[in-house]
Amino acid sequence: MKPSLSTQVFAIVLGTALAVAVAMGVSAHMALNRGFLGYLNEQAVNRLELALVSVTAGYRENGGSWDFLREKPELWGRLLRPRLPEAQAPAVKSSPAELTGATRRFTLFDADRQRIAGFATPSADALERPVVVDGLTVGWLALTPFESVSSGAEKRFADAQARVAWAVGGGALLLAAGLAFWASRRLARPVRQVAEASHRLAAGDYNARVPERRSGDEVAQLSRDFNQLAHTLQRNEAMRREFMADVSHELRTPLGILNGELEALEDGVRQLDGTALASLRGEVVTLHKLVDDLYELSLADVGALAYRKAELDLRPLLRSTAGAFGERLQGSGLQLQLELPEQPLPAFGDERRLRQLFNNLFENSCRYTDAGGRLRIQAARGPGGTVIDVQDSGPGVTPEQLPRLFERFFRGEASRNRRTGGAGLGLSICQRIVEAHEGRIEAKPSPLGGLWVQVVLPAHA
The missing domain is CATH 3.30.565.10 (Histidine kinase-like ATPase, C-terminal domain)
Structure with missing residues (x-):
């Protein structure tokens, strides 16, 4: 069984709202992730510039060689600490780059591109900065960018944003469902009333009418047009019945007179003289004119009357x-x-x-x-x-x-x-x-x- 019109309208409106809500939620989630990751990578690049200063100074202080890191890898973390005044140090330590562990994604290479310390598996798209001492490139400091949110703080932030987005989407979906239900009932009810009245009208009930709405929309116009149609059909049906009654009356009267005149002639009650013939001819003329008039009207109704203008x-x-x-x-x-x-x-x-x-x-x-x-x-x-x-x-x-x-x-x-x-x-x-x-x-x-x-x-x- 096919669904009703109200069900179809409800499904269409709700499905459209659901598709829009899902599309908005997914696009917002993707935009947030990309923007958030971009922000984290931007902070990591700033931290990379500070670390480059510290690594260059450490190279100078240890005899112009990277051997101190090869012998004592634990010095890598101390070497990355920014060499800034005490007033600026707390701000660096609480920066997003420090909180998200951006320094753990730093990798130090020597001049021959051999890894010395830091992140063990740098990516191919890692951002590199040369370590220059006295005009010579003695090494490279690389940053592997964030590709996804994985640490606890970032994960909690992203999850919170996702929950808010889905909550807003769910609320919008419920609101759309309510509006779809209201709209389907409001639009389908007058159409259903017209359909029911049409069935009654087709069954011969010419008194069928639908409530007319005062609004000026198309549904209200449909109700008014239907009532006008029903009124016209009712009037035409009444005229048809009157027409049949009138035709039968107009034909019966001269025919009855003709029949009476002929019976009187057959029974000898009346003589076949000029008066009788004139009476018979008068009734025939009346019948002939009535039939001619009806024929002309029927031709006029179908546009078949010939005119030579x-x-x-x-x-x-x-x-x-x-x-x-x-x-x-x-x-x-x-x-x-x-x-x-x-x-x-x-x-x-x-x-x-x-x-x-x-x-x-x-x-x-x-x-x-x-x-x-x-x-x-x-x-x-x-x-x-x-x-x-x-x-x-x-x-x-x-x-x-x-x-x-x-x-x-x-x-x-x-x-x-x-x-x-x-x-x-x-x-x-x-x-x-x-x-x-x-x-x-x-x-x-x-x-x-x-x-x-x-x-x-x-x-x-």
């Missing part, structure tokens, strides 16, 4: 569309006000789709405006393109309904009176057409008391 003038389109609704407007007792400028209204679009746009807008106003009302259509050139305003008189739309007017199957009226209300797809199709032309459409309350739909279309590609 070109430079055109919107004034003829608006005039012809308004003229096509003239008889219907008179029959409904509606007054039409068409206000168009004398200058052209340029637009870059598909003439057939724009005609469909204006037809749906006029149809919507005619359908939902009370008899005796007004329909005002205005068009003008604006800074963002050509602006078309379609306004009607009452009844109006409540502020709560305005944002939903472009939803599929949404209708402002509460009932489903098929005499005045359509399927609720017209404005949705209008929105898709305007978006395909890179324009914008919005709905707001009309000064006339009804609905105001404003469309802005770009004048050029």
